[in-house]
Amino acid sequence: MNVASKICVAIAPKRLSDLEPLFREASAVEPGFIEIRFDAMEPSELAAAVKKASEFTQLCRLIATFRPKGEGGFRAISDDERRDFWAALSEGFWGCDVESDAVSWVEHKNKIVSRHDFEGMPASLEGLFAELTEFECKAVKIAVTADDAVSTIPVWKTLLTESKGDRDAILIAMGEAGKWTRILGPSRGSLLTYASLDAGAATASGQVSAMEMRDLYRVDELNKDTRIYGVIGDPIGQSLSPNIHNPLFANAGLNAVFLPFLVKDLRGFIDGFVRLGTEQCGLNFDGLSVTMPHKVSIIEMLDEIDETAARAGAVNTVSSVGGKLIGYNTDAAGFLLPLKARVPDLNGVRAAILGAGGAARACLSALSNEGADSTVFARDESAGRALSAAFSCDFAKLCEGNDLSAFDVIVNATPIGMRGEFEHLSPVPEASLHAGQVVFDLVTSPAETLFLAAARNAGAEVIPGVEMLIAQGLRQFEIWTGTVGDEQVVRASLAAKMAS
The missing domain is CATH 3.20.20.70 (Aldolase class I)
Known part of the structure; x- marks a missing residue:
């Protein structure tokens, strides 16, 4: 005891x-x-x-x-x-x-x-x-x-x-x-x-x-005196971010903690928990990680956003500096790092982006800057067309009959496959996948989704969502603390979590 x-x-x-x-x-x-x-x-x-x-x-x-x-x-x-x-x-x-x-x-x-x-x-x-x-x-x-x-x-x-x-x-x-x-x-x-x-x-x-x-x-x-950081989203139980940042804080000897917050009322949370002058909880908030469905809607609640967030049109990272809330996007860099390890030159590569939310925007922004030829696939036609128009690329309705055989890179930026009600589904269950393709699923839990399993069985090279999660998380830690986090600490923590 x-x-x-x-x-x-x-x-x-x-x-x-x-x-x-x-x-x-x-x-x-x-x-x-x-x-x-x-x-x-x-x-x-x-x-x-x-x-x-x-x-x-x-x-x-x-x-x-x-x-x-x-x-x-x-x-x-x-x-x-x-x-x-x-x-x-x-x-x-x-x-x-x-x-x-x-x-x-x-x-x-x-x-x-x-x-x-x-x-x-x-x-x-x-x-x-x-x-x-x-x-x-x-x-x-x-x-x-x-x-x-x-x-x-x-x-x-x-x-x-x-x-x-x-x-x-x-x-x-x-x-x-x-x-x-x-x-x-x-x-x-x-x-x-x-x-x-x-x-x-x-x-x-x-x-x-x-x-x-x-x-x-x-x-x-x-x-x-503990500095507070957290991930906000709905749902939030699947987030692995606490298993990234808490070990990094401990390893760096910082008096800080990273918490999961289930947030439906986004403005109410920002005003009630984070913003100086209106917050009611007396917490020392220094930063937020933002996940679905708030990556776009949070922008209007921030004092400023940096170039990465402006280019992507989405924010996944917020830093509180001198009473100002500043938004960043580390998803784009986190997405490119593991992808370019497999495909060093993305210029002219044909890429299919499944989804039209904040994560899809970040991926599309990154691919656009690299010169890739992208197509947005989305069930919500209005959102999909708006996203494709923003990046001057093609749009197609996402459905079970989509033929993806002509694409070099396929990215799932939807919640389909995530642990819970979507766990036993695939965003494109009838898709024609084959060797030579790179299939990137941004879902992090479970590590092996039905979509990745189908791609692997078809001979495609697969990238699990945890790779992007690690890369973007390390960048978040650097933004918040000004120091470089230990990647091996993160990998060890996530491996232990996924094995439990």
């Missing part, structure tokens, strides 16, 4: 035989706390599980939780069963997480009084916090549901206020949009932050694995 750590690993053993192995696995991460979700336990083995867990109380600060289904528990639990559980709980447990309706049943010096809202955000978080502080307890915990980073602002502001009060505070925004509150919470006064053993063992939506909390985000090293 690391008594200085604020990481609390939550485990949910279903059978008595699961308890000790899960406890040992959690202990190996050296967290500050371990929470045991007894509500996941088989009822017939519950008493034996509590007795067994009591043997571990000298090894770690254990928190007992017995949550009914209505509050996010694993099963329906009657009030009588809850009373019996708390009455029988060993005094050796460091603390207990108890719902506000059951506080009177629990005699323990370290009560964490909790309230969960799985529908959204209460009208007044500060009012709810004040209500819960009326109970005799060590800490008040409120967990609410968020679907956009902007909707988490009330959670963060409440934490900043209440962490200075008489009770310890734990404020959590659940879901993908709230991950950043879990990572930064301890640095702003949260008593602890919950983490899972791995991605498949999360006991609540949005939990980050304990290993990532400790090693990737360095949660216990963050403080109020």
